[in-house]
Amino acid sequence: MSATLLTPPARLDPLYARVRHLIPPMEWPVFAPDIAAIQRLKRERDAVILAHNYQTPEIFHCVADITGDSLALAREAMRVDAKVIVLAGVHFMAETAKLLNPEKTVLIPDLRAGCSLAESITPEDVRLMRARYPDTPVVTYVNTSAAVKAESDICCTSANAKKIIESLGVPRVIMLPDEYLAQNVAKQTKVQVIAWAGHCEVHQRFSAADVRSLRAGHPGVIVLAHPECPPEVVAEADYAGSTADMAAYVGREKPKRVVLMTECSMADNITVGNPEVEFVRPCNLCPHMKRITLPNIRSALENMRHEVTIEPALAARARASVERMLAVK
Numbered sequence: 001m002s003a004t005l006l007t008p009p010a011r012l013d014p015l016y017a018r019v020r021h022l023i024p025p026m027e028w029p030v031f032a033p034d035i036a037a038i039q040r041l042k043r044e045r046d047a048v049i050l051a052h053n054y055q056t057p058e059i060f061h062c063v064a065d066i067t068g069d070s071l072a073l074a075r076e077a078m079r080v081d082a083k084v085i086v087l088a089g090v091h092f093m094a095e096t097a098k099l100l101n102p103e104k105t106v107l108i109p110d111l112r113a114g115c116s117l118a119e120s121i122t123p124e125d126v127r128l129m130r131a132r133y134p135d136t137p138v139v140t141y142v143n144t145s146a147a148v149k150a151e152s153d154i155c156c157t158s159a160n161a162k163k164i165i166e167s168l169g170v171p172r173v174i175m176l177p178d179e180y181l182a183q184n185v186a187k188q189t190k191v192q193v194i195a196w197a198g199h200c201e202v203h204q205r206f207s208a209a210d211v212r213s214l215r216a217g218h219p220g221v222i223v224l225a226h227p228e229c230p231p232e233v234v235a236e237a238d239y240a241g242s243t244a245d246m247a248a249y250v251g252r253e254k255p256k257r258v259v260l261m262t263e264c265s266m267a268d269n270i271t272v273g274n275p276e277v278e279f280v281r282p283c284n285l286c287p288h289m290k291r292i293t294l295p296n297i298r299s300a301l302e303n304m305r306h307e308v309t310i311e312p313a314l315a316a317r318a319r320a321s322v323e324r325m326l327a328v329k
């Protein structure tokens, strides 16, 4: 038996206009019922959707209320007025939202949306690093569990890592868990940076040879890299920055041709505001980010699951690390 797809309601037309170059007309009736249901459920539940830059365009452009990089999502999470936050992103982002909003209900549509960096380190590992390097502050990337944040002095994101490290006024820091981010930041500062051997499974796959062959195949292309890429990639790139920094670069500089050495959905999402820019698209998918879909966002709101909870004493310590980061101007 085949299901009949209804014509999407006209009130969704402005949303479709944003993504029509990414979603063919035949596919829109597949997405539209979930989008309409999510819009209704957000009103009924007093909910907002925070979506990371790596979410697919139908989520990013059609149901999200707030979008951005990890830093922006953490900052915006503090300003949310609604009772319920749905985090369209990975688990550590939902935990950060919960840390900053202990009284709100924070939902993640799929509990399996993890992160290879968050998986690479445990609280015990942080304690061992402290014992090995006494009197050295621990700066922890937000891509970690609340339990790891609780063992740390301060958090950072890829957008503010250098500023955070230098704000401490010390000659040496431990920076966990992304080895490449730590090495990339170490090149920009006099502070000695002791790294951990965690990697992002998406960004570690890019190589300097990839950059060179992209330049050879696409003359004049501007190469933007996320600082989770290996240092050899960042060294060959024209610019490195967080996902929001890369989006801002494209909006500001309007390069004729650009390639983003990062997750695939980034380019899709920023084509919307930059139709004149040609995006060359070698990219790597983040399987964790891709676990979030319109149907499971809808189900999260219908069934109020999966609620993110953090043990209060641990949450207080983890929150202090995030708040110290947010206090650095």
Ligand code: 13P
Pocket (backbone or CB within 6 Å): 053, 068, 069, 070, 071, 143, 157, 158, 159, 200, 226, 228, 241, 242, 243, 244
């Ligand atoms: P941003 O903070 O740059 O958005 O990065 C988050 C992330 O998970 C990158 O892989």
Ligand code: SF4
Pocket (backbone or CB within 6 Å): 090, 114, 115, 116, 117, 118, 143, 200, 201, 202, 203, 228, 263, 286, 287, 288, 289
């Ligand atoms: Fe983690 Fe990498 Fe996926 Fe970002 S892209 S969530 S760092 S695995």
